[in-house]
Amino acid sequence: MDVKSSSALLSNTNFSGFTLRNSDHAFSTSCSYPRSPMAVSCQLSKNSHHENVTSLPLSNTLTNHCLTFDKRNPLGKTFCSAGVCTYDGVAVESHSGIVEEKVGVLLLNLGGPDKLDDVQPFLYNLFADPDIIRLPRLFRFLQRPLAQLISVLRAPKSKEGYAAIGGGSPLRKITDEQANALKMALEAMKVSANVYVGMRYWYPFTEEAIQQIKRDRITRLVVLPLYPQYSISTTGSSIRVLQSLFSSKLDLTVRKDAHLSKLPVAVIKSWYQREGYVKSMADLIAKELETFSEPSEVMIFFSAHGVPVSYVENSGDPYKDQMEECIFLIMQELKARGIENKHTLAYQSRVGPVQWLKPYTDEVLVELGQSGVKSLLAVPVSFVSEHIETLEEIDMEYKELALESGIKNWGRVPALGCTSSFITDLAEAVVEALPSATAMSASSDTSIVEEDHDPIRDVVKLLFGSVLAFLLLLSPKMISAVKNYL
């Protein structure tokens, strides 16, 4: 390992600075730091999780934390003298002249309708997302009219689903609870942080969370999507929103916003491989297996939310690979505990006219039932809260289908929610990611380039688009494609 240089400096309870990196691997620093500014001791451990953190050049100071300082950093200049550090970030200088970090954690999630009247506008937001319905460039002008049409037509069916689970999505409440639990877990690690919730398709929107982060004058932000595995359609979509809010190129109001464009940000892109998560999932599965009369005979049935095959095959979505690795790790953990049940993975919740990842959950359930499997434990694995697809699709639709197909004993593992080992692991992920935060506008990870906005061109496009959309939407091909969303 080529540890080039390291420097630690302390200022009262603040300190900063290590350079610990070789060309290919990031290393986590696990640090013990005394409250007095006497010494900081850090141990190095090779940390694969860092590969999933957008780790960009930075420098900064951080209260009560070890920092990673990347020698390749073109921006990261930390100037220190007599216990005071200045840097090219946005930390706040206190009366005493000590630079104080205000750490923020932004939890990203999908969002869901709070009540039945929200269902159609929620669906509109979802289908208007070009990461959810991906139209060829030439047809992008159809995105919004199509979203309007599909959302209106799908709303009655979706409403039935939401009505069956109490009249709305539980996602906001559960995500708020996770945010509070995470804040407390961070506090237990002596990290004081504000935790924000930013939803992609419903309140509180990511945009609102970012406004609050600005108002609170957060000086260092960790972005933590609540999806264990990365998909273009979930984490990717939310990061795209953040990029458009942070990048000075994209938004005239943000261009003048010195705070946001300089704010050091670390994005944890995926975390399915973290030991704490894997063990927490294994705990839940092991516990649920015990509710069966013959636990070793139970088939463990992982059911993941699907994505269209084209995402994986044409656009490099790592979702399928990550999902398979995730299942492997969970099964390995169970094996280490002497649990050697059979298992399988299938994909649920397909929508629309295209091919989705296979095998499909509904088809596999029927096959398993018909092939003589008698006991089955469903494990939702792509999401960490209960939501419509666990409470309605799995608990009602799939359970009924499985029982009709010959399965006699049915069980379902609950979502992780606020399970304490899981929340502690998320808190550790946040602490590990903090040092790698850097200004997002300097990110080289901007995969999506937005067009500049020209108001006249936009109006022409809208008018032309509406007429063409109206004609196209009435074409037989389009009608049959839209029908697949219902």
Ligand SMILES: C=CC1=C(C)c2cc3[nH]c(cc4nc(cc5[nH]c(cc1n2)c(C)c5CCC(=O)O)C(CCC(=O)O)=C4C)c(C)c3C=C
């Ligand atoms: C990892 C999780 C998810 C992936 C991947 C995902 C992709 C994806 N979803 C749709 C369409 C819909 N999703 C809907 C709800 C929904 N989706 C997820 C998670 C993933 N989606 C969650 C957690 C929820 C539920 C939110 C809640 O309110 O509880 C819906 C609305 C519900 C319905 O009408 O069925 C749609 C539609 C697509 C097209 C897609 C990938 C391209």
Ligand SMILES: [Fe+2]
């Ligand atoms: Fe979905």
